Amino acid sequence: MSLLSNTTVLLGKELRTEFRSRELLTTTIVFVLIVIVLFSFNLNPTTEESRHFGPGLLWLAFLFAASLMLQPCFVREQNNDTLSSLRLSVSDPFAIFLSKLCANTLFLLLMELLLLPIFAVLYNVPLLGVFPQLILVLSLGSLGLSVTGTAVSAISAQARMRELLLPLLLLPLWIPLLLPGTEATAALLSEDPVLRWDWIAILLVFDIIFLTAVWLFGEYLLEE
Amino acid sequence: MTPAGARRIGLRLENIDKRYGGLYALRRVSLEIAPGECVALAGRNGSGKTTLLRIAAQLVRPSAGKLTFSPAQTEAAPATKNTGFVAHATMVYDELTAEENLLLFARLLEIPEPAQRVESLLRDVGLFERRDSLVRTFSRGMRQRVAIARALLHEPSVLLLDEPGTGLDPQGVRRLRDAGSTILMSLHGESEISALATRAIRLDAGAVVADTQSGGNLRSILTFADA
Numbered sequence: 001m002s003l004l005s006n007t008t009v010l011l012g013k014e015l016r017t018e019f020r021s022r023e024l025l026t027t028t029i030v031f032v033l034i035v036i037v038l039f040s041f042n043l044n045p046t047t048e049e050s051r052h053f054g055p056g057l058l059w060l061a062f063l064f065a066a067s068l069m070l071q072p073c074f075v076r077e078q079n080n081d082t083l084s085s086l087r088l089s090v091s092d093p094f095a096i097f098l099s100k101l102c103a104n105t106l107f108l109l110l111m112e113l114l115l116l117p118i119f120a121v122l123y124n125v126p127l128l129g130v131f132p133q134l135i136l137v138l139s140l141g142s143l144g145l146s147v148t149g150t151a152v153s154a155i156s157a158q159a160r161m162r163e164l165l166l167p168l169l170l171l172p173l174w175i176p177l178l179l180p181g182t183e184a185t186a187a188l189l190s191e192d193p194v195l196r197w198d199w200i201a202i203l204l205v206f207d208i209i210f211l212t213a214v215w216l217f218g219e220y221l222l223e224e
Numbered sequence: 225m226t227p228a229g230a231r232r233i234g235l236r237l238e239n240i241d242k243r244y245g246g247l248y249a250l251r252r253v254s255l256e257i258a259p260g261e262c263v264a265l266a267g268r269n270g271s272g273k274t275t276l277l278r279i280a281a282q283l284v285r286p287s288a289g290k291l292t293f294s295p296a297q298t299e300a301a302p303a304t305k306n307t308g309f310v311a312h313a314t315m316v317y318d319e320l321t322a323e324e325n326l327l328l329f330a331r332l333l334e335i336p337e338p339a340q341r342v343e344s345l346l347r348d349v350g351l352f353e354r355r356d357s358l359v360r361t362f363s364r365g366m367r368q369r370v371a372i373a374r375a376l377l378h379e380p381s382v383l384l385l386d387e388p389g390t391g392l393d394p395q396g397v398r399r400l401r402d403a404g405s406t407i408l409m410s411l412h413g414e415s416e417i418s419a420l421a422t423r424a425i426r427l428d429a430g431a432v433v434a435d436t437q438s439g440g441n442l443r444s445i446l447t448f449a450d451a
Contacts, residue, residue, distance in 0.1 A: 002334070009331045017319045081313035084283050085374060088309055089332035223285060 002091035003098070010086070010099030017076075018107065024072065028065040028111050035061040036115065040122035050123035055185035058119060059178055062138075063145065066108055067167050070149035073100055074157035087222060097150065097218045104146040105139075112138050130188045133195045137188065140203040141181040147210040148173045154221040177206055232259035232404045233293050233306055233381040235280055240289035242275050242430075249275040250286070251430040257408060259294070262401045264421035265410040266446050272430040273410035274312070277384045280408060281309045293382075305333065308380030310388050314371040318360035322351050322370050325359060326377060333378045345373040348396065376400070385409035385417075394420060414446050421446075 018024055039057055043049070077083035086096050116134070120127040127134060149170060156165040184199035214221075235257045242250040250272045257263055265273045278284040279291060309315070316325045323342060330338035346352040349369040354362070359370055368388075375383065376396065383397070383405050394416040401407055401420055411418050418424075424445040426434040434440040 005334070006332055009328065013317070013320070013328050016324070017317065020319055080318065081311060081315050082317055084278075084281075084309065084311065084313075085315035085329065086332070087283060088281060088307055089305070089329050091305065091334075 003095050006090045006092060006095035007098045007102070010090075010095060011102050014099055014103035015106075018103070024069045024107055025111060028069045028107075029114060031068055032061045032065045032111065032115050033118065035064075036119055036122060045123055047124040050125045051186070051189050051191070054119070054123050054125055055182045055189055058185065059141070059182045062108070062112060062141070063171075063174055063178060065111060066142075066145040066149055067170055069107060069111075070104060070146070070153045070170075071163070071166050073104060073150060073153045075153075075162065078157055083222065093219045093222050094215065096222060097154065097214065101146050101150045101214075104150055105142050108142040108146060109139060112142065125189055127189075130193045133188050133193070134185065136195075137181065137184045137200065137203070140200065140207060141177060144177045144181075144203060144206045144210065145174065147207060147214055148177075151210070151214050151218075151221060177203065180206075233295070233406055234259040234261070235382065235406065235408070236290075236292045236294060237276075237280070238290045238292070240276075240279060240286045240291065242272075242279065242284065243287045248430050250279070253289070253427075253430070253432055255425065255432065255435075257406060259406055260401070260404045262397075262407040262420050262422045263409070264418050264424045264442075264446060265408065265427060266412075266424060267410070267427035271427040273427055274386055275430075276427065277309070277311075277386050277408065277410060280382070281307050281384050283309075305378070306381040308375035308378070308383045309386075310371055310375045310384070311386045314359070314367045316359055316367070316370050316374055319358065321356050321358055322346060322362070322373075323355040325370060326373055329374050330377050335378055341377065345376060349373045372396070379403070379405075381405055383407045383409075387412060388417065411446065414443070418446055 035057070045053070074083070077086070083096070087093055090096060116127060119125070152166055152169045152173070156162040156169065159165050180199040180202040184196050184203065187194050187196040187199070235255070237253055237255045240250055240253040241248065253272075253276065265276065267273050275284065279286050282291070317328075320328065323346065326342040326345060327338055330342055335341050343352065346355050349372060351366060351369055351373070354366070359367060362370070372388070379400070381404075383400055385407070387410050397407065397417060398420055407420075409417065409421070421442065423436045424440070424442045425432055425436075426440070426445045434445050436442045436445060
């Protein structure tokens with residue numbers, strides 16, 4: 001119960017501070033918007049071309065946006081040593097990690113939801129018919145990005161060259177997520193849309209493996 | 225909330241070493257601090273005071289040695305939740321108001337009727353009128369007062385103060401000491417706060433070099449009079 005109540009309180013704090021500063025959401029939304037708009041204007045793709053390279057472009061943009069978003073997640077806690085006061089206050093240190101994970105997943109999903117309609121318009125890809133399935137793929141992908149990203153952010157926050165360390169550690173970790181995510185999205189955007197359960201299963205397995213690892217070792221990630 | 229005096233906690237540090245790479249921050253430190261003792265830690269910059277306090281708060285794991293609490297802490301009431309820590313950094317969020325900060329920590333500490341406790345503490349530290357202001361708009365002294373209010377929210381059984389400086393009301397510390405809280409504070413020289421100490425320990429290069437319990441004089445330990 002303590003884990004749940006601590007996580008809820010901390011998630012409230014994460015949402016409050018972000019919606020007050022809008023630091024992470026603004027940065028990532030602007031980044032993805034620039035990528036989507038630039039590629040659209042440069043390539044001026046037909047619907048057929050968009051179906052072909054659109055999913056890859058979309059996932060790459062989300063992936064780099066996620067690395068931008070996750071970088072400050074634990075660094076923020078170091079400015080005033082608030083991580084220490086949290087560790088002294090919670091019953092289960094995993095609550096600190098879990099709240100950040102939930103907040104990051106929510107922010108990523110919000111960013112994706114805001115940008116999907118723009119992608120659909122600029123790339124002439126109809127998304128309405130496959131919207132629920134697309135949300136499933138993006139939710140599993142965003143959860144995977146957040147679990148690994150939050151863990152690596154906790155590790156790199158204590159390092160001197162953290163700005164360099166985070167992408168170095170994260171990008172190879174995200175390859176097993178990028179491939180099924182792109183393939184599942186491509187199958188949904190094709191002329192005969194289909195939900196590929198094999199790719200969904202890989203996304204799900206990735207999420208479960210990293211969630212379990214973080215649950216088992218999360219406490220050590222927060223230590224000085 | 226259980227009053228602090230009802231759960232008096234002592235600390236025992238046995239042969240504590242703390243190394244950062246090849247550098248020793250603490251070297252074979254052994255101390256026994258009885259429940260209710262008020263101990264002043266003296267020492268020059270870099271002598272290991274902050275490291276010792278962070279190990280006592282269980283924020284840093286020692287490289288060797290053991291930290292125990294008496295009576296032994298149960299998992300249901302971990303020692304960290306009985307500890308109040310005031311450090312150099314404010315340990316509160318600049319983007320939240322004073323009241324939001326204290327309510328956040330009060331809820332995490334599962335304090336009954338958190339709003340009332342927060343209001344009372346804000347009045348105690350003289351920030352009630354500014355409760356709705358963001359902490360980032362506060363002066364250094366005001367931030368320190370929020371930090372102290374946060375550390376005292378749960379009337380901790382163990383209070384650790386790392387050069388508390390401005391904002392700390394000696395009466396508040398005296399109240400906690402009289403209620404039975406164990407206090408360990410690092411200080412620079414004599415002050416109103418140091419007058420509350422019942423024992424003084426001096427650290428030098430990570431080792432205990434003087435202790436009133438071993439016959440040292442409290443005043444000379446605090447003022448480096450014999451250094």
